[in-house]
Amino acid sequence: MALIEWREEYSTGISGVDFEHQELIALVNSVYEMLGDSSSKTNIINCLGDIYGSISSHFALEERWMEQNDYDDYKAHREDHERLLDDIGDITDDVETSHELNEEQLRERLSNWFLNHFKTHDARLHQFETSKKHT
Ligand SMILES: [Fe+2]
């Protein structure tokens, strides 16, 4: 089973954002599968690098959307993006410097890393988008 399963309730209603969320979930899941496969550390690090690249452009997309739509919680959302970029950098550094990979801990860190922001800040985008349509 994948680490994170896409669910319809995750949809923000902003099509570009939803598409990228699904891509990001696929990337996080591929790291998860590599762990089960006892893939090399280099492969895992490369995949974490892909996540970093994709998430950076994803955040830029969301931030553009928030600016264009006068989103009311822009600052806090953007700050959380910055924190997440630091966190994925830290996760990658920890994998790079570890002698022995703690797979269980890495799985948990990755799923928390993605889902906490996703279920709070990104879910709020959905509420905002929906309320806009009804005003
Ligand atoms: Fe997002």
Ligand SMILES: [Fe+2]
């Ligand atoms: Fe976000």
